[in-house]
Amino acid sequence: MTDTMGKAGAGADPAAADASTTAPTSSDGRRVRLRAEGLTLAYGDHAVVHDLDLDIPDGSVTAVIGPNGCGKSTLLRAFGRLMKPAGGRVLLDGRPVHTMPTRQVAALVGLLPQSPVAPEGLTVADLVARGRHPHQSWYSRWSARDEDAVAQALRSTGTYELAERTIDELSGGQRQRAWIAMTLAQETELMLLDEPTNHLDLAHQLDVLDLVRTLHLETGRTVLLVLHELSLAARYADRLVAMKDGRIVAQGTPSEVLTEDLLREVFELRARVRHDEETGVPLVIPLGRDHSAGDRR
Secondary structure, three states, rough: OOOOOOOOOOOOOOHHHHHHHHOOOOOOOOEEEEEEEEEEEEOOOOEEEEEEEEEEEEOOEEEEOOOOOOOOHHHHHHHHOOOOOOOEEEEEEOHHHHHHHHHHHHHHHEEEOOOOOOOOOEEEHHHHHHHHHHHHOOOOOOOHHHHHHHEEEEEEOOOHHHHHHHHHHOOHHHHHHEEEEEEEHOOOOOOEEOOOOOOOHHHHHHHHHHHHHHHHHOOOOOOOOOOOOHHHHHHHOEEEEEEEOOEEEEEHHHHHHHHHHHHHHHHHEEEEEEEOOHHHHOEEEEEEEEEHHHHOO
16 A cells, blocks of 8 residues: 555545535525435335425534434435435435436445444455545546545544454444545545444544544535534534434524423433533533423423
């Protein structure tokens, strides 16, 4: 593997740059690369997301929060073109994502699903190299650009020294970094991460989220992620989207969304919300379940 380093995201697919000029804008004038319009998602006859409208502003870190089963991961799958809408549509750069070729979408959007599984014996280098598949074709060969993209992704995620180790050998935190490196090697401007801190202890959760924030700040990538830990969502995202029963209950800055009333309504949780002077974001202090919340629906 060559040690030549290029800037993450350099040499991105020209189609992505051309497409961005046609992207719609949000109400505050920011470019919107991803948008859901009247989106309904279902498994068979069971709808889990209902008539949902959502804009993902360019250059933002947006965290989707909500109780288990509210449709967070399903929404992310639809944004990544892994699930076809039962109603409405998902727009990518102003175009219905499910009418676009799979390879074209993969060159624009990197999706890391929850609890991904790698083939037994696969090395970190081979896993990260798979992120280059959207940029390959039957007539093209592995190039210096591909080599540089993989090396940069390994360096950026602190996994370069692990390149020859198998995924099976890694700790949970190392494994998550390797998967993020694969997503980074795609050189997409949009990253979708479904519970990237799943099954990690607190120290490794912070490592992974620090990495995501650094990648965002250094490359300007738009990040959409699903998180369970509310205080971490407030710390690492500039926008929160709160969901319940397949619908959006609130969206905005962490201070606007994380209120004691919303925690009671969405999570049936009694909690105190305090302003953390060190981080400047809300800090959620759980007190217990609010068993009366369900009676007020």
